[in-house]
Amino acid sequence: MAALLTLDKLTKTFHLYEAEQTIEACQNISFEVQPGEFVGITGKSGSGKSTILKCIYRTNLASSGSIVYDSAAFGPVEITTLEERKMLHIRRYEIAYISQFLSVLPRQSAKQIVVDSAKDAYEEKSEQEEAAIEMLKHFEIAEHLWNVFPNTFSGGEKLRLNIAAAMVKHPRFLLLDEPTASLDNASKVKVRELIEKLKSEGTTMLGIFHDLEFMEGLCDKEFNMQKGSFV
Amino acid sequence: MPKTLEHNFVEQAPILRLEDLNKSYGDGCEYCSKEDAVLEKNICPKCHTVHALRGVNLEVYPGEIVGVVGESGSGKSTLMQCIYFDKNPSSGACYLTPYKEGTENIFEVSEQEKLKIKNLILGMVYQNPYLGLRMDFSSLSNIAERQIAAGSRNVHEMMDRSDELLSEVNISKWRAKEAPKNFSGGMQQRVQIAKALSSNPPILLLDEVTTGLDLSVQARVLDLIKDIMHEFNISMLVVSHDLGVIRMLAERTYVMLDGKVVESGLTDQILEDPQHPYTQQLVYSLL
Incomplete structure (x- = not known):
């Protein structure tokens, strides 16, 4: 089966002009998400996890590398350079981005x-x-x-x-941005149950978490990030 | 559970397309007519010509709200006023799909045709209600003025439509015959919106509509604009220096500085990952 999402050497660098600094948020990230899978990314805060999700949702613009998403409406598309209106269509009907905010x-x-x-x-x-x-x-x-x-x-x-x-x-693809951050344990268990349920219903998900215990036994694939790269 | 809707992407031409729009005050000189001329902000250091708009390209697609942000003096209002024929651009083109299928540059048509476009295709809401309304005439007359300009002649139909629009913008019926000069700023703004909508224009131009209004009134006007978009499927170009307004209304945004578009993109991307130094500065200034 064709992958729903393929990242190839995704790199994101922030140029902060005011502070005259560049921040390398993530480098050479490559992985695939198959339809129906739940893929988890863990790592300390500041390791660049959210940046990956935001690049996929086009809230951030990738600096280099490619993100190919197999869209229902358009077929495989390169998200980093996709026309704005097509990206909005995909956001509206295909990919959902969920954070606790x-x-x-x-x-x-x-x-x-x-x-x-x-x-x-x-x-x-x-x-x-x-x-x-x-x-x-x-x-x-x-x-x-x-x-x-x-x-x-x-x-x-x-x-x-x-x-x-x-x-x-x-939506056919869910991006979960630290859905358990700052929740108490009882709520975390609830969220976990939700994710299990969504998974059993066949929703493809890519989630980032900073606490490892929460992820146990839930993910089909798991990546750990440190300082902007997978380890 | 009922079946969910199928969604196919429809390729559409932009309903409004600006091409290389320029507006300068002054004759220009050899120095500032060059592409790479370095200006002091938007003023030529040699001949002191003010270049209010420099090569602006912009597109609005059917049914979408597009935002334009930038500090005061960046050329946002000039842009709107050029599209609405309040100012003559120095050069450039604007095509509107509802006007002759977008084949003719509206800056080059006759004055008569321009009036027609103003009355039937475009609606404008100014930052200053004094520009958009006749303050001494009743709200109803104000709306009727535009309806007559757009070709209505039946008084009953016009009255019914005006009543409907005023209630749409939450102006109570017993104040409809009052002159807008007695109204609060927020009410005047809402009368202006009703007036702009009265000829059912497919494109609405909003120039700093919430500037100077207090927060709760601002929220009400913004909610109204959103409702209008959903209900009538009108395309809008929204100019504001308030990033919050743009974030709430627009899915796509253009950033202007010194008469030029320096950046454009999805609104949340502009706000979270601004690429241009000026946009970064602008976003950091957000409260």
């Missing part, structure tokens, strides 16, 4: 956030509503929170809301 407007209710997201996947209002409620239940967001603005949510609740909003569109 809310990336939505603070003045929308939790339910509305998921419904809005569902607009990309369902045509009828009733279907959008139904899909959103199913997701909120699925990710165990208590019903009394549905009509609350999520900036009052706990870290774990925000994370689960983020996942619910992303998953309601059924």
